[in-house]
Amino acid sequence: MTTCAEAASIEHEELMTRNEANAASGEIQQKQDRPTITTAFSNYEPAFDAVAMVRRIMDSVPEKYLRGLGEVVLTNTGALPRHRRRSVSKSRGRKVRLKQARGIYHPASQKSGAWIEIFVDNTLNCWGSGWLQRTNWFRETELSQVLFHEIGHHIHFTIRPEHREKEDLADVWKVRLQKKYIRQRYGCLSWIRPLIRVSQ
Numbered sequence: 001m002t003t004c005a006e007a008a009s010i011e012h013e014e015l016m017t018r019n020e021a022n023a024a025s026g027e028i029q030q031k032q033d034r035p036t037i038t039t040a041f042s043n044y045e046p047a048f049d050a051v052a053m054v055r056r057i058m059d060s061v062p063e064k065y066l067r068g069l070g071e072v073v074l075t076n077t078g079a080l081p082r083h084r085r086r087s088v089s090k091s092r093g094r095k096v097r098l099k100q101a102r103g104i105y106h107p108a109s110q111k112s113g114a115w116i117e118i119f120v121d122n123t124l125n126c127w128g129s130g131w132l133q134r135t136n137w138f139r140e141t142e143l144s145q146v147l148f149h150e151i152g153h154h155i156h157f158t159i160r161p162e163h164r165e166k167e168d169l170a171d172v173w174k175v176r177l178q179k180k181y182i183r184q185r186y187g188c189l190s191w192i193r194p195l196i197r198v199s200q
Contacts, residue, residue: 034058035069035115042079046120048139050074054118057144060181061151068158070113072147076121092167102126103146105153105170114158116150118143148177 035058037051054072077085077099088095089104098104102123108114123142124133132138152173156162162169 033063034066035072037072037074040073040075040079041120042076044076044078044121046124047134048136050120050143053136053140054143054147056185057140057147057181058151060184061148061177065151065155065159065177068108068114069116069151069154071115073115073117074120075117077119078121092165103150105150105157107157114154116147116154118146118150144178144181145174148174148181151177 037054037058039051051074054074058066058072080099085097085099087098089098089101090096100122102119104117106112106115106117120143123146124139126142127133127138149170152170153166155173156166156169
């Protein structure tokens with residue numbers, strides 16, 4: 001026998017369970033809607049969990065800025081086929097060899113959605129190989145700068161088109177997104193913000 005009070009309690013518990021399940025389902029769906037992170041390394045292996053680090057960085061970006069971005073590929077220059085290694089791209093009016101790049105944004109095409117390519121080796125080796133370069137703080141800072149810069153290209157290309165130098169606009173978004181990430185990640189350590197480099 002169940003009293004009215006017990007029935008109300010059971011109904012409340014069932015409602016809470018359904019709400020929790022719906023919330024969990026929504027969280028899973030939201031995670032699924034965000035870009036996937038994959039690796040394509042060749043004869044190279046980062047000394048840390050690069051996927052987990054990049055996922056943590058990307059989770060700070062509002063979902064509206066990631067719509068249409070399907071994948072982030074973590075790779076190294078050694079994985080580039082010969083024809084791509086020899087190819088060049090333009091950055092601020094200058095030709096840059098692909099094998100020297102730290103990151104590339106690939107707009108959506110008829111064959112695939114938009115995606116980002118990050119060359120982890122170039123990203124982490126640009127400052128040498130001292131003790132600082134072996135800390136997770138340094139790795140996270142450098143990877144976040146490259147990732148946010150390339151996401152800035154995606155925002156400019158798909159959401160906020162402007163008739164300005166595309167690299168400058170990507171840097172503007174990089175700074176905005178990195179400031180937000182630092183507030184979330186480090187809280188009161190606001191002194192880190194001036195260390196964010198505006199140049200890529």
